[in-house]
Amino acid sequence: MKLYKLIAMAVVTLFLTTTGLALAAGTLETVQERGSLKAGVNGGVYGFSMPNDKGVWEGLDVDTARAVAAAVLGDAGKVKFTALTAVQRLPALQSGEIDVLCRNTTQTLTRETKNGLNFVQVNFYDGQGFLIPKDLGVDSAMQLDGATVCVLPGTTTEMNAADFFKANNMSWKPVVIENTSELNKAFFAGRCDVLTSDASQLAAQRAVAPNPSDYKVLPEIISKEPLAPVVRHGDDQWYDIVNWTVMGLINAEELGINSENVDEKLKSNDPKIKRFLGVTPGMGQALGLDDEFMYRAIKQVGNYGEIFERNVGPETDLGLDRGLNALWTEGGLMYASPFR
């Protein structure tokens, strides 16, 4: 009898040891073995990541994750999305609960060092602003002394707001609620005077407000918020794959390759396009993937421009201009390194 117990114990210990080893394996192998990509997203920001009325995930961050799945697994549909709050997102990635975090997360020094994370190519350049009801008669963020401000906890926004009010010698009272939709509900019911967040998020929240025209975004942008997908420290191959997939989406737009003409472009004589789509082999193999990885990503998801227009562009409810997010050739900041 006792012997059985001993054996059971030994098996449990062995099991724990092997799972420990499995964790230590590379993210690429883990993802390919599992057959799906686990992506952390916001879940509450229209245009970036939110399920639509049919329950299908939509948004710029969602499409970024889909492009990675198409590159790695060959199927953009093989993504398991996990909605994470701002507070949960970094520990979820650190602990290996997700493979990649595409959740409008700002790249900062401490997140890359102390949190043990790596940010890849930026997929949205943003800045922090203030959303306020028009009837308060405020025209500038400098008039916000004494205001009650709704803000998400665990964000750079929370710290920027503290800096902004301190630098301008103004007092304020934060109301911090972890859940994005609960926070917005409280703001639109008047619990706070101001909602502060990244300008793109404010536009998104305003778009789904009960009466959007009663609210306006103040002119001041008080911070730089380069939003980028994030991976864990310590797996350089996986970092390269995610990084170059996002770079690829931007490069494709620059090369004029989109989801509709990509098959046609396979016959192109341009060496840059041939390398990019894997007609000339080498690029994909260098990453540990096959050479068609960008072909699939573009075919199934589209280039950066298409993703932008589809989710947040002028034709959508958000109606954002390309602005900083235009290609460098058109006066924006989207500048991806070459496939060579």
Added chain:
Amino acid sequence: MFQIFIFLLVGLLAYYLVSNMLFNMEKQHIASGWGFMQKESSFEIGESLIPYSSSNSYGRALLVGALNTLLVALIGNVITLVLGTVIGIARISTNWLVSKLAGIYIEVMQDIPVLLQLFFWYAIFYEIFPSPRQALSPIKGVFLCNRGAIFAVPAAHQAWGYMLIALAVASLLVFFLKRWAKKRQDQTGRRFPVFSASLLLILGLPFVVWLVNGSPTEMSVPELRGFNFQGGMAVSPEFAALLLGLVLYTSAFVAEVVRAGIQSVKKGQTEAAMSIGLRPNLVLTLVILPQAMRVIIPPLISQMLNLTKNSSLAVAIGYPDFVSVANTTINQTGQAVEGVALIMAVYLIFSLSTSLFMNWYNKKVALVEL
């Protein structure tokens, strides 16, 4: 022999888990250690019992959170005890309507998850009350709006501090008075009007101090300036919703505990007490309650602990309790292991001290075998 082996195995497993964690943290270059406690927090906290700003340290921010948790747990537990006892007694009232109403209350409150109740009360507060500029003012000096309840409080004056000391002295006197009265009754059989004497002491002594200090009457009245009210004292909707939700939920369980405790005292006890000529309220206070207490206290402890632990749901409605502050700290410093260890330690300390106190009290009222 077998036990030693199991002990070693568990030790080995713990060692494996800890070393695995350290190895992985090292591999990902995640920061560790307690150095972050002295660093500047750079985030604001909505309400605080001690002075705090974003230039204070993480340590102080966490202290603010712990005090906020303590505040809601302390006030919540006291109100829950009173409300729960009242409803528990109402539940076994001979009045049909009172008993049924208490029954409905208990069933409804017990069956709705406490998180939902919190969302409900919070939504009520911010949806129903108007903005500060249209604040309701039911009584002069009291304002109700979606920023909370703001009311006038006496302006700062030295007298208030002294009155607090007087109150403490009065409580101490009441304690000794009770002991003396009991001794006298045991010896001579004469009863002393303890209740009215205590009331006189507790109200009278601070009042005398107030008079001696020049009877200050100046009030700090809240005033609408800019976005919000200045002056007076404010109870935020987050705090009010959390307190209300926890109290209403837990008191339903306390009511059941109290009812069961009272019903556990045999009917013969009441009849015996009546037959020696005790009045009904004396039957309750001298015969029934002391015996019921022995049954009530142990489950009551766990209900009080439940309320304390449930207060961590504050995160959902934005009350800056310990968990909420610790979560933000974890997020900013990236030190989840230290942060979670702190959360566990703080709740362990709260829970252990509550149960130590209640166990001490339980021992005091427990049946003494002669």
